[in-house]
Amino acid sequence: MKADYNSISEHWLTARKTLPAKDQELFELFLGKLPINSKILDLGCGHGVPVATLIANYGHKIVGVDRSETLLAYARHAMPEHDWILRELEDFEPADNYDGIVIWDSLFHLPRAAQLTLLRKAAEALNPNGMLILSSGGSENDIPPFTDQMFGHTFFYDSFTISQLLLHCTELGLNIIKSALVNTPDGKRDKGRLGVVLQKSIK
Numbered sequence: 001m002k003a004d005y006n007s008i009s010e011h012w013l014t015a016r017k018t019l020p021a022k023d024q025e026l027f028e029l030f031l032g033k034l035p036i037n038s039k040i041l042d043l044g045c046g047h048g049v050p051v052a053t054l055i056a057n058y059g060h061k062i063v064g065v066d067r068s069e070t071l072l073a074y075a076r077h078a079m080p081e082h083d084w085i086l087r088e089l090e091d092f093e094p095a096d097n098y099d100g101i102v103i104w105d106s107l108f109h110l111p112r113a114a115q116l117t118l119l120r121k122a123a124e125a126l127n128p129n130g131m132l133i134l135s136s137g138g139s140e141n142d143i144p145p146f147t148d149q150m151f152g153h154t155f156f157y158d159s160f161t162i163s164q165l166l167l168h169c170t171e172l173g174l175n176i177i178k179s180a181l182v183n184t185p186d187g188k189r190d191k192g193r194l195g196v197v198l199q200k201s202i203k
């Protein structure tokens with residue numbers, strides 16, 4: 001089941017305006033390690049607020065990829081000097097190399113096998129020393145894929161456990177700069193959220 005943000009776009013545009021403080025801290029770490037005028041790939045960019053906007057404000061160039069026409073239309077209108085690609089993350093083949101890649105709050109909408117494929121493509125598309133920032137589920141328990149309701153619509157979620165995810169990343173040649181829970185699981189609806197800042201090793 002693919003995440004359909006078109007059907008909740010009005011709610012989403014209203015709800016998603018700022019980054020929570022813990023997310024912001026990780027983004028500052030990521031941004032602090034990027035060279036000036038970096039080229040950044042934002043996978044599951046949504047309408048470009050707040051993430052792409054924040055990064056663009058540092059002078060970097062964004063290539064955003066998302067499956068929601070409605071959210072991308074907003075991003076294109078607000079940030080016409082950047083590139084916005086309508087594509088399924090599962091089908092996306094990076095045609096370029098990037099200084100930084102963002103997979104924020106989008107990875108968990110894909111099944112784990114597709115997440116691993118996307119992480120592999122991202123690791124390959126990064127320049128040496130390139131930075132990756134991603135979020136994932138924040139649990140050490142192996143929670144099976146599940147669905148949840150958002151604004152009256154059903155969304156699919158899946159995540160590796162924290163240790164599985166970090167192991168996959170290091171096996172892909174990505175060094176963990178920082179990994180932190182940005183949401184703590186509450187044992188009920190909130191399964192927690194992990195934020196990770198990684199850097200591609202120089203080979």
Ligand SMILES: C[S@@+](CC[C@H](N)C(=O)[O-])C[C@H]1O[C@@H](n2cnc3c(N)ncnc32)[C@H](O)[C@@H]1O
Pocket residue numbers: 002003004005016043044045046047049050051065066067068071087088089090103104105106109110
């Ligand atoms: C929770 S939103 C996060 C948006 C943005 N990264 C942010 O942090 O504000 C998830 C985004 O991932 C996109 N998405 C989810 N599954 C996708 C898929 N299979 N292919 C492309 N985009 C996808 C959705 O359309 C949505 O814009």
